[in-house]
Amino acid sequence: MHRVLIGGGGVGGLVTAHALRRLLPATDEIVVFDASPVHTFWPSLLWVMTGTRRAEQAMRPFSTLRERGITVVTAPITRIDPGSHTITAGERQWTGDVLVLALGAQLDPALVPGLAAEAGNFYTVPGAEAVRNSLRTLTGGRVVVLISRVPFKCPAAPYEAAMLIEGYLRKRRGLEATVEVWAAEPAPMGVAGPTVSQAVVDALTERHIAYHPNQRVTAVDADAHRLTFQSGDTVSYDLLAYVPPHRVPPVVAEAGLAPADGWVAVDRATLETRFPNVFAIGDVTGISLAIGKPLPKAGVFAHRQGEVVAQIVAQRIAGRPAPDRFDGVGECFIEMGGGIAGFARGNFYAEPAPAVRAYRPGRHWHAGKVAFERHWWGQWW
Ligand SMILES: Cc1cc2nc3c(=O)[nH]c(=O)nc-3n(C[C@H](O)[C@H](O)[C@H](O)COP(=O)(O)OP(=O)(O)OC[C@H]3O[C@@H](n4cnc5c(N)ncnc54)[C@H](O)[C@@H]3O)c2cc1C
Structure with a gap:
């Protein structure tokens, strides 16, 4: 045995x-x-x-x-x-x-002074619920999606979050609110290459989501609703949805x-x-x-x-040779709000650089992500 x-x-x-x-x-x-x-x-x-x-x-x-x-x-x-x-x-x-x-x-908001006092850590179940509750009662203003540190899991997730939030707020007619992404990385999904990165930036721009790359947050004032960055920039927010540091x-x-x-x-x-x-x-x-x-x-x-x-x-x-190898191939759906998603797939082990292709966004990719969720539960539960 x-x-x-x-x-x-x-x-x-x-x-x-x-x-x-x-x-x-x-x-x-x-x-x-x-x-x-x-x-x-x-x-x-x-x-x-x-x-x-x-x-x-x-x-x-x-x-x-x-x-x-x-x-x-x-x-x-x-x-x-x-x-x-x-x-x-x-x-x-x-x-x-x-x-x-x-x-x-391990998620560790405490690595950024003041961040743990904010509820909107949407990488946890209670944090995602907190953002949902705040979105329902938001009366307007600035929503900031914050990427506090790299690396973080699912390079697409905070950008998806920003686009889903924008789509949600757009449906609440008459509400005057903006969505911005402040990120401690130079570009979205950078490992997938410049084409994928640019496609995400374009998708943000089309939705009037301002993107602030290379901004590493150094302090959060949860009472004043203000973020301070290493660059010296500060930004105030009405709602903060964030990706905490990982370790x-x-x-x-x-x-x-x-x-x-x-x-x-x-x-x-x-x-x-x-x-x-x-x-x-x-x-x-x-x-x-x-x-x-x-x-x-x-x-x-x-x-x-x-x-x-x-x-x-x-x-x-079983005492046999094991020829199986992980080949670095992967794919990802990118939710964009309004029932639309993009899709990217490629070989991350390719040399000299990952070879990843971005596909045109559409309703079918969103349906694909929903179908995968159903499959995930259906196969074991
Ligand atoms: C909001 C969000 C959206 C995402 N969307 C996508 C997506 O669309 N596509 C995609 O590919 N990835 C996505 N991801 C990333 C994906 O979920 C992770 O990359 C993936 O879960 C990693 O799997 P893992 O097995 O390494 O770790 P996990 O799935 O995080 O599992 C680790 C497990 O270890 C347990 N654990 C930790 N420490 C201990 C301990 N000391 N003792 C006992 N148990 C412990 C935890 O409870 C947990 O169950 C998303 C992540 C988030 C947060």
Whole structure:
């Protein structure tokens, strides 16, 4: 009997667990650890924010995994020993043959003075609900979508948020409100290349959303509703919707798997760390591309990496060679409001630079994103 321990039941962990359950004999044990009792489908939070989904529609309980032969431990992981493949959670130690770490990125608003006092962190369920409530009662003024630091997960999400908010406010006729994006990055979705970046800037411009790149926020005054940036600029807002700073979960850094201010280094094809049979996938990893920038943090990559790692693990356990490799291919829908979305797809491992194509926006891409959400829930719940 073999045992595979999977840290985190988010996108990467969930895909890995289900793929392994298909591939391994029933006598082999698969254990998923998550601090939360529910799995959240993060892309739906943008729709929670604009009221087209309720929060409970974006979440499902992990308990149903048990019916599929997967052991679920609902407790925070407090210690990882990658040398002995041991995880400590809920005061119990678990040792496995293989570790797969899919613990994501930790959100840490406290890294920007004053930011935590603001409710509109739409990267969390309560934050998305807070933005929704504020949008309903907004009487006008300036809505600021803030990207506080890089890297952040889903490079498209804050731009989608700005366009969805603009679309929502446009429907409230007579309301005088503007939407702006202030971003600690030089361009939207920059790793995907200048064509994709420009397409997003054009989409913002068409919707009269002012874009302020290269603006790193240094302080937030929640009482005065004012942001201060490293450039010396300040801006006041009536509603703030923000992406908080991200960092590696401390338990991962304490295990010696990543520096406290960095991410887990892995073989970019096999996702194995420097510890044999310890894999890391998804947002917790830092994978350098030929252009000197990291692979974006996105569910589509966590998903594909989970499938690849499950194949590699199953082959190794069976004593066979494992030819599977993660190839850096990914795609993303870009919500634009009014039932329209764009789409981009490409190979991020291409050299000398990622080869990503942006497709003309349309209603069919929005329908595609809705269909993917339905598929995500339908396959396991
Ligand atoms: C608003 C929003 C919209 C997005 N839209 C898209 C999109 O359209 N397309 C796309 O590709 N990506 C999108 N993303 C990004 C995507 O959700 C992430 O990249 C993806 O979830 C990463 O998967 P992961 O498995 O690495 O981490 P996660 O899905 O974040 O999972 C990590 C899990 O680990 C658990 N965990 C963390 N620490 C511990 C601990 N110490 N002990 C136990 N459990 C722990 C967490 O509870 C969590 O369940 C979006 C993200 C947001 C916030």
